[in-house]
Amino acid sequence: MPEKDYTYYDFTISLCSACLRRVDAKIIFEQDKVFMVKHCPEHGREKVLIATDIAYYKNTRNYNKPSEAPLKTNTQTHYGCPYDCGLCQDHEQHSCLSVIEVTDRCNLTCPTCYAMSSPHYGRHRTLEEIERMLDIIVANEGQPDVVQISGGEPTIHPQFFEILDIAKKKPIRHLMLNTNGIRIAKDKEFAARLATYMPDFEVYLQFDSFKPEVLEQMRGKDLTDIRRQALNNLNELDLSTTLVVTLQKGLNDDEIGKIIDYALQQKCVRGVTLQPVQIAGRTEGFDPATDRITLTEVRQQILAQTSVFNEHDLIPVPCNPDALMMGYALKLGGQAFPLTRFVDPAVLLNNSKNTIVYEQDEALHKHVLKIFSTGISTDAAVGDMQSLLCCLPQIQAPGLNYNNLFRVVIMRFIDAYDFDVRAIKKSCVHIVHKDGRIIPFETMNLFYRDEKEEYLRTIIDDYSPKITTHERSI
Structure with missing residues (x-):
């Protein structure tokens, strides 16, 4: 019998990238x-590259691990994923990171923007609306792990600091500001006031490239000086910062290592998050056939472009x-020492929470600190542990804190x-819709923004579920 030139591995439900209808x-x-x-009956066959490393994909x-559910759900399951978002009762993961978009507007009109923001798009949310959104998150999560204040560009909201004041009064473990950094760069007093919201406050700073031509293509203007001045101001304040890199193949993926190395030298920077472009919203000049970059390609570029991490340091996040x-390193004296390779995966799977903020996970934190406390004397360490510790200064493990940890995260936002559907059901980055639903980031940008919901209704009108809500949830 003839043998096929591929190996069949699995089956799932996907979407046609043209009409967004469910397909096998x-x-x-x-x-x-x-x-x-x-294969879509109307638009035909699609073959999409989803990983360039079979071993990692299988791993x-x-x-x-068992899912962690929110305290409550917000919508019923009727049409099936992804047409019931809110969170529905069939979603398999609580909100590790909850995003509140306090405004639709922005002081840029980026050619790459999943939210379609611009100076004249939409409106600012009222304080009453924003507090209601925060209360919805608290009702679902109890004590939310991370809440991100986002937009648009949140710092242009006329009541911006009132928003932070309201958020800090809620039982939120960690508050994050997602920003392009323009106001932080231009207004040192503004930056200084941000620092008063520490601890448990972080800046999520857009940082796509060192090249003016790349920034002009992705952001519509050269922001290199803005980025550097923003970081200078944040470094002076030692205000915890994560650099966020939107990645497009062939445009800025050759800068991954340089950005990580640069981040490690910044006093205030606690990590780098790498986000491949999600094909949703405004993607001017983006060709899905050539410009998409997969999570495994980004991981391979990290390994090729930096000397900090090896393949055992960059592992899947269980949520x-x-x-x-994610991968963790210890920052000491301007150097970085990888940590993840020394953490038994069983610790992640059996003893830690489903969360993307591992430095706040007490069980894992103690485990990491134990590595160093038991190895202060190098003759007590073996193998790679001994090699690592002999390079470290003599330190006492209890002195390690959040400022010593550096993390690299690849955050892949799935698109059409x-x-x-198997991965979407475990999506843990969620956006609070302006009507109060909590929607996975991925499906929000595909189906639940403004006029996109009108198109979703046409899909639902054509769809006749063959099983009931009760049967589906059993």
């Missing part, structure tokens, strides 16, 4: 890569292993091309 899809291994193959299944990868 199979996962195959071919020429050392992982592809999704799907993500080993990082799966959503298909979409999140690589949509996999």
Whole structure:
């Protein structure tokens, strides 16, 4: 019998990238890569690259663990994922990170923007609306792990600091500001006031490239001086900061190592988050056939472009292993020492919470500190542990704190091309819709923004579920 030139691995439900209707899809291994193959009755066959490392892709299944549900759900399951978002009762993960968009407007009109923001788009949310959104998160989560104040550009909201004051009064463990950094760069008093919200406050700073031409293509203008001045101001204040890099293949993926190395030299920077472009919203000049970059390609670029991490340091995150990868290092004296390789995966799977903020996980934090406290004397360490500790200054483990940790995260936001219902059900980055629903980031940008909901209704009108809500949830 003839043998096919690929290996069949799995089956899932995906979307047609043209009409966004659900279609069957199979996962195959071919020429050392992982592809999704799907067929729409109207738009035909699609073959989409979803991973360039078969071993890593298969290993993500080993990082799966029992789901952690929110305290309550907000919508019923009727049409099936992804047409019931809110969170529905069939979603498999609580909100590790909850996003509140306090404004639709921005002081830029970026050619790459999932929210379609601009200086004249939409409106600012009222304080009453924003507090209601925060209360919805608290009702779902109890004590939310991370709440991100976002937009648009949140710092242009006329009542910005009142928003932070309201948020800080809620039982939120960690508050994050998502910003392009323009106001931080231009207004030192503004930056200084931000610092008064520490501890448990962080700046999530857009930082895509060192190249003016790349920034002009992605952000519409050269922001290199703005980025550097913003970081100078944040460094002076030692205000905890994560650099956020939106990645497009062939445009700025060659700068991954340089950005990580640069981040490690910044006093205030606690990590780098790498986000491949999600094909949603405004993606001017973006060709999905050539410009998409997968999570595994980003991981391979980290390994190729930096000397800090090896393949054992960059591992799936259990809350959503298909979409999140992380690696930790210890920052000491201007150097970085990787940590993740010394953490038994069983600790992540059996003793830690489902969260993307591992430095706040007491069980894992104690485990990491134990590594160093038991190895202060190098003759007590073995193997790689001994090699690491002999390079470290003599330190006392209890003195380590959040400022010493540095993390690299790849955050893949699935779109219609690589949509996999199995992974979407574990999405843990959620946006609070202006009507109060809590919606996964991925499906929010595909279906639940303004006029997109009108199109979703046409899909639902054409869809006749064959099983009841009760049967589906059993």
